Amino acid sequence: MTTSNEGAPRVPARISIITLGVSDLATSIAFYQALGWQLSAASNEQIAWFRTVDSALGLFPAEELAADAGIPAGGEPAFRGVTLAINLESPKAVDEAFEVAVAAGAGVVKPAAETSWGGYSGYFEDPDGHLWEVAHNPGFPFTEAGQLDLP
The missing domain is CATH 3.10.180.10 (2,3-Dihydroxybiphenyl 1,2-Dioxygenase, domain 1)
Structure with missing residues (x-):
């Protein structure tokens, strides 16, 4: 099945970054480093970055990630x-x-x-x-x- 939207604006089919909300940034950093993933120099005290083959994984405190998205925090299923x-x-x-x-x-x-x-x-x-x-x-x-x- 194909559809033509020639000339129409589009969103590139690309996932550049996945950011996970975490409860303890240091614990999560240690976990992903123990998987053998390299912590990026772009990381700081507020957020951690790991480069993957074709994207990046971010780790950010869950409450701050919710606030950034403008939604209530907590109650994760x-x-x-x-x-x-x-x-x-x-x-x-x-x-x-x-x-x-x-x-x-x-x-x-x-x-x-x-x-x-x-x-x-x-x-x-x-x-x-x-x-x-x-x-x-x-x-x-x-x-x-x-x-x-x-x-």
């Missing part, structure tokens, strides 16, 4: 209706990533296993309950730069 995913090249790489995440303090939500869609996937949560899926999807190859190359 157990499931926020959002997951973040790290796609990897093989089931073995998924298992290895899970081992690192658990050693860093991640809670295993769903152990990695073969999926109904032909891949291999599991979920862990960070110190604030943000869900991360670690998956291998044989139908989603990677570029030489390590970016997902959707068909």
